[in-house]
Amino acid sequence: MQPIESLKLIKQIVIDYFTEAHSARQNGKPVVYVNVLTPVEILYAMDMFPIYPENHAAILGARKMSPDVAPAAEAMGYPIDLCSYARCDFGAIKTGLSPTFGLPKPDLLLVSNCQCGTLAKWFEVVSRHYQVPMVLIDVPHSGEGEPDPAAERYVRSQLEDLVGVTEKITGKTLDEERLKETIRVSQKASELWTRMLMLGANVPAPLTVFDQFVAMFPIVSQRGTQAAVDFYQALVNELEQRVAQGIGAVENERFRLYWDNLPIWPEMRALSTFLSDHGAAVVTSIYTWAWSQLAVGEDDPFRDWTQQYLYQMNLHLNKRIEHYSQLAREFKLNGFLYHSNRSCKYLSQDIPEVRRAVTEETGVPGVIIEADHNDPRLYTLESIQNQIGTFLELISTKKVKAAS
Amino acid sequence: MSVADPWKPFREVMQAPWDHVASWKRQSGRKVMGHLLPDVPEEILHAAGLLPVAIEGGGVQASHAQALIPSYTCNHAMGAMEMGLRGELSVLDGMVIPYVCDTTRNLFHIWNTKFPNMANEFLRMPKRLDYPGVRAYLAAEFSRLFESMAKVSGQAAGIPELGESVLLYNRSRAKLREAYDLHQTNPSAWTADKVQLLIGSSLRAPREEHLKWMDALPWNEKVAGTPVDRIPVYVRGKVWDPPQILDLFDQLGLMIVRDEIVTGWRSIAQDAPLNGDPIAALVERHMATIPYTGYHESPERMVGKFVERVRSSGASGVVFLNPKFCEAAAFDTPDFQKGLEQAQIPSLILETSTRGVSLGQVRIRLEAFREMIGQDLP
Ligand code: SF4
Ligand code: SF4
Numbered sequence: 001m002q003p004i005e006s007l008k009l010i011k012q013i014v015i016d017y018f019t020e021a022h023s024a025r026q027n028g029k030p031v032v033y034v035n036v037l038t039p040v041e042i043l044y045a046m047d048m049f050p051i052y053p054e055n056h057a058a059i060l061g062a063r064k065m066s067p068d069v070a071p072a073a074e075a076m077g078y079p080i081d082l083c084s085y086a087r088c089d090f091g092a093i094k095t096g097l098s099p100t101f102g103l104p105k106p107d108l109l110l111v112s113n114c115q116c117g118t119l120a121k122w123f124e125v126v127s128r129h130y131q132v133p134m135v136l137i138d139v140p141h142s143g144e145g146e147p148d149p150a151a152e153r154y155v156r157s158q159l160e161d162l163v164g165v166t167e168k169i170t171g172k173t174l175d176e177e178r179l180k181e182t183i184r185v186s187q188k189a190s191e192l193w194t195r196m197l198m199l200g201a202n203v204p205a206p207l208t209v210f211d212q213f214v215a216m217f218p219i220v221s222q223r224g225t226q227a228a229v230d231f232y233q234a235l236v237n238e239l240e241q242r243v244a245q246g247i248g249a250v251e252n253e254r255f256r257l258y259w260d261n262l263p264i265w266p267e268m269r270a271l272s273t274f275l276s277d278h279g280a281a282v283v284t285s286i287y288t289w290a291w292s293q294l295a296v297g298e299d300d301p302f303r304d305w306t307q308q309y310l311y312q313m314n315l316h317l318n319k320r321i322e323h324y325s326q327l328a329r330e331f332k333l334n335g336f337l338y339h340s341n342r343s344c345k346y347l348s349q350d351i352p353e354v355r356r357a358v359t360e361e362t363g364v365p366g367v368i369i370e371a372d373h374n375d376p377r378l379y380t381l382e383s384i385q386n387q388i389g390t391f392l393e394l395i396s397t398k399k400v401k402a403a404s
Numbered sequence: 405m406s407v408a409d410p411w412k413p414f415r416e417v418m419q420a421p422w423d424h425v426a427s428w429k430r431q432s433g434r435k436v437m438g439h440l441l442p443d444v445p446e447e448i449l450h451a452a453g454l455l456p457v458a459i460e461g462g463g464v465q466a467s468h469a470q471a472l473i474p475s476y477t478c479n480h481a482m483g484a485m486e487m488g489l490r491g492e493l494s495v496l497d498g499m500v501i502p503y504v505c506d507t508t509r510n511l512f513h514i515w516n517t518k519f520p521n522m523a524n525e526f527l528r529m530p531k532r533l534d535y536p537g538v539r540a541y542l543a544a545e546f547s548r549l550f551e552s553m554a555k556v557s558g559q560a561a562g563i564p565e566l567g568e569s570v571l572l573y574n575r576s577r578a579k580l581r582e583a584y585d586l587h588q589t590n591p592s593a594w595t596a597d598k599v600q601l602l603i604g605s606s607l608r609a610p611r612e613e614h615l616k617w618m619d620a621l622p623w624n625e626k627v628a629g630t631p632v633d634r635i636p637v638y639v640r641g642k643v644w645d646p647p648q649i650l651d652l653f654d655q656l657g658l659m660i661v662r663d664e665i666v667t668g669w670r671s672i673a674q675d676a677p678l679n680g681d682p683i684a685a686l687v688e689r690h691m692a693t694i695p696y697t698g699y700h701e702s703p704e705r706m707v708g709k710f711v712e713r714v715r716s717s718g719a720s721g722v723v724f725l726n727p728k729f730c731e732a733a734a735f736d737t738p739d740f741q742k743g744l745e746q747a748q749i750p751s752l753i754l755e756t757s758t759r760g761v762s763l764g765q766v767r768i769r770l771e772a773f774r775e776m777i778g779q780d781l782p
Contacts, residue, residue: 141503141526345476
């Protein structure tokens with residue numbers, strides 16, 4: 001299998017990012033903990049440094065360090081039923097264990113609940129721990145996505161007020177030109193990211209979602225920076241070449257699958273190898289699509305953020321079914337792997353219904369895998385592999401039947 | 405209704421709420437709206453001509469729902485779905501589910517798919533209590549709910565009707581507070597179990613009738629014999645789960661001085677200050693109500709205000725009744741407990757579960773807790 005060369009750049013990108021994060025404070029840059037659905041472009045324009053505790057927790061998971069840190073959170077009284085990202089974060093703060101030497105102390109916490117409510121509660125704990133202020137961008141769920149002018153006013157005014165909060169902390173005034181410039185860079189990264197995701201629709205797929213998970217770091221942590229743009233440009237160029245040459249990520253691609261929910265970080269390598277050995281390419285995932293929709297326009301970014309948070313990112317069952325069904329067609333899928341993630345109630349509770357409806361709509365079957373995205377104490381790799389193996393056998397019989 | 409036993413109608417409602425609701429529906433020819441707890445303004449449903457009935461999933465053993473919702477879901481949501489799937493809620497014409505956490509958000513959508521013939525409404529509660537713009541948003545959302553409920557009932561209802569409903573519910577709450585206070589002064593006659601019987605049934609029966617039933621209660625009854633020493637406790641949690649826990653408190657001599665349970669003191673503590681606009685009054689009531697665990701304000705203040713509520717209640721200890729798999733409660737509890745420790749107020753966490761809890765276990769833990777906090781008594 002020919003490895004994707006550009007992915008080798010990630011290691012250095014991660015090192016540079018955390019080095020910069022740690023020196024941010026010394027350079028007088030306020031550090032802001034954020035989640036994905038926050039307008040980081042404002043922070044960059046204000047010379048603030050955004051940090052994603054989710055991302056740090058994922059690194060702990062991928063490095064198989066969760067069992068070293070999460071128990072410390074549980075000993076503090078946070079039950080094992082809580083999101084394992086949060087438990088890893090609390091545990092890392094408590095124990096000091098972290099491959100990135102932890103995260104620098106924040107000056108502000110900024111979070112929106114249009115992703116999940118968990119993050120807001122998690123950040124409340126962090127806010128009390130560090131005695132730093134927290135801003136919640138409260139996004140009322142949009143029901144079935146129908147227009148809600150009152151909610152639009154509510155969300156927009158919170159976003160606009162955020163500027164005042166950052167100005168107070170930095171002592172600077174928001175430079176509109178800088179904001180526009182950051183937005184342009186952000187758009188570019190987002191476009192490239194989406195182009196990369198779409199390349200997975202090729203047969204054979206030049207990359208799998210496991211590659212996407214590895215490639216995610218800059219779009220998550222560095223949206224709005226040139227580093228992200230440069231990386232994705234190199235990646236897309238290489239992948240387009242692979243497509244032209246018919247190079248697939250999985251040798252003899254037999255199955256094209258979808259991954260639902262977060263990755264199982266501690267088992268990335270094991271699962272990627274297992275699937276690849278079975279000729280299964282996982283070509284797309286809800287998780288990586290999230291970052292394709294985050295770009296806003298320069299004209300009225302506040303309007304765009306509002307629309308995005310209220311109507312696009314605010315997942316609901318029917319939208320999810322529609323989206324999956326569309327991907328089933330576009331990516332020529334023959335199976336869905338639904339990760340029922342104990343940690344992420346937000347993305348998991350409706351999976352049984354999503355699976356039923358998507359199969360009904362597209363005829364593409366799915367299997368529900370009970371696991372956890374960051375805590376290997378809550379599943380066994382063997383049982384995951386058994387479930388997937390059985391599912392692949394089932395699809396393959398179906399394929400044979402269909403062909404005969 | 406038996407004159408000899410003024411408590412009977414309340415018990416009947418709680419023992420067989422659906423029989424009662426069905427007969428109301430038959431007699432009135434009107435519609436019934438279920439609402440998942442907490443914070444759906446019943447006044448709005450009432451003013452629209454509907455009978456609001458609270459749906460409490462806690463304490464329901466789930467089996468059918470397990471196929472539809474993963475097991476790592478709180479029993480409140482799981483239990484509501486279970487009741488729906490068992491057909492127990494077929495008397496309902498619709499359901500209002502409030503957005504208070506990720507679980508209710510998912511529940512609404514699954515519910516709407518499973519029960520498409522019901523008029524289902526998602527009440528998009530704001531989470532941010534410390535933001536000035538929240539009042540305007542909530543007022544708009546309550547108005548939207550009012551319009552939507554009027555469509556369900558097909559009854560023209562406006563501000564005057566809503567004002568009437570607000571007054572009715574204020575009257576009901578005042579009476580319920582009186583009962584709650586009697587538990588403090590006369591706990592042998594007005595047991596926690598009885599007080600909760602009143603509050604619980606008020607959430608399921610027509611308020612007008614319920615008020616009349618309350619008038620017939622023996623408000624001045626005294627119990628003969630030496631008053632037993634009771635230890636004042638404060639309870640934080642979602643619902644009384646397991647429901648028998650109230651009886652346990654009574655039996656063990658623990659007196660609930662205040663609680664934050666959504667079917668308890670929290671639901672009756674605040675009136676809606678009617679001063680013209682009833683929607684504004686409902687917004688004010690919501691803002692003044694003890695924040696639900698999923699709501700947000702300055703994190704430091706959340707703890708401080710909680711400890712202050714406990715302190716001013718005079719409680720000797722706090723019991724956290726945390727639903728298993730409720731993220732919000734689980735994130736709050738350690739810091740809330742720390743705040744209590746600093747104020748030298750002991751506390752106990754009891755976790756409730758979809759698979760039910762052993763009452764024996766709960767009893768042993770409560771007994772041990774009582775021993776511990778009782779030592780400070782003279
Ligand atoms: S894993 Fe799920 S619950 Fe945890 S922070 Fe991410 S979206 Fe929220
Ligand atoms: S806040 Fe907690 S108890 Fe209430 S519905 Fe959500 S998860 Fe369940």
